[in-house]
Amino acid sequence: SSELTQDPAVSVALGQTVRITCQGDSLRTYYASWYQQKPGQAPVLVIYGKNNRPSGIPDRFSGSSSGNTASLTITGAQAEDEADYYCNSRDSSANHRVFGGGTKLTVL
Amino acid sequence: EVQLVESGGGLVHPGGSLRLSCAASGFIVSNNYMSWVRQAPGKGLQWVSVLFNGGITHYADSVKGRFTISRDNSKNTLYLQMNSLRVEDTAVYYCARELPIGDFDIWGQGTIVTVSS
Numbered sequence: 001s002s003e004l005t006q007d008p009a010v011s012v013a014l015g016q017t018v019r020i021t022c023q024g025d026s027l028r029t030y031y032a033s034w035y036q037q038k039p040g041q042a043p044v045l046v047i048y049g050k051n052n053r054p055s056g057i058p059d060r061f062s063g064s065s066s067g068n069t070a071s072l073t074i075t076g077a078q079a080e081d082e083a084d085y086y087c088n089s090r091d092s093s094a095n096h097r098v099f100g101g102g103t104k105l106t107v108l
Numbered sequence: 109e110v111q112l113v114e115s116g117g118g119l120v121h122p123g124g125s126l127r128l129s130c131a132a133s134g135f136i137v138s139n140n141y142m143s144w145v146r147q148a149p150g151k152g153l154q155w156v157s158v159l160f161n162g163g164i165t166h167y168a169d170s171v172k173g174r175f176t177i178s179r180d181n182s183k184n185t186l187y188l189q190m191n192s193l194r195v196e197d198t199a200v201y202y203c204a205r206e207l208p209i210g211d212f213d214i215w216g217q218g219t220i221v222t223v224s225s
Binding site for chain 2: 013035036042045048049054086088089095096100101
C-alpha cells in the first residue's frame with residue numbers, strides 16, 4: 001500500500017507532551033519525515049531520517065518509528081506549535097513520494 | 109541564501125495549459141532531486157512529480173501523461189508544464205528540494221493555480 005494514515009486532529013495542553021502518529025506499510029522500509037504547516041505558509045521540515053532536526057527546529061520536536069508506525073513527539077508543547085503536521089515517505093517502488101492526510105494540532 | 113521562488117500560476121479554463129517556474133538560489137538545481145507538491149484548497153499535501161539529478165522523472169498517477177517536469181540548468185530553474193488541466197488540479201503548487209534520503213528540506217512560497225470555467 002502507498003497510503004499513510006494520520007489522525008485528523010489532536011489536542012494538547014500547553015506545556016504537555018503530544019505524539020502524532022503516521023501509519024503505512026512503506027514505513028516498514030523507509031523513514032518518515034515530518035512537516036509543520038501554519039495557515040497561509042509553506043510547509044517546514046521539522047524531522048527527517050531516524051530522528052534528525054534541521055537547523056532552527058527546537059529540540060522539543062523528536063521522531064521515532066516502530067513497525068509500520070512513525071511518530072512525531074512534541075515535548076512541552078508551545079502555543080506556536082499549533083499547526084497542521086504532515087508525514088511523508090516513499091511508496092513501495094521508492095520512486096513515488098506520499099504524504100499522510102495531515103493532523104491538526106490544537107494547543108489548549 | 110538558499111531559496112526557491114515559484115511563478116506562473118493563474119486562472120485557466122478546463123482543458124487549458126500552464127507552465128510553472130521555480131527559480132532556485134543558493135544551490136544548484138541539477139545537483140539535487142527536485143519535486144512539485146500541491147495542496148488543494150482546504151486539503152492536505154499531495155506529491156505531484158520528481159526530477160532526479162540524473163534526469164529521470166516520476167509522476168503521481170493523477171497527473172501522469174498530462175504534466176511534465178523539467179529544468180533549465182543555465183537558469184537554475186525547475187518547471188512544471190501542465191496540460192489538459194482539470195478543475196481538480198486547482199491548488200497551490202510548491203516546488204521543493206529533496207535531501208538525499210527523500211525529505212523535502214527547502215520549499216518555495218507556492219503559486220496558485222485555479223482551473224475554472
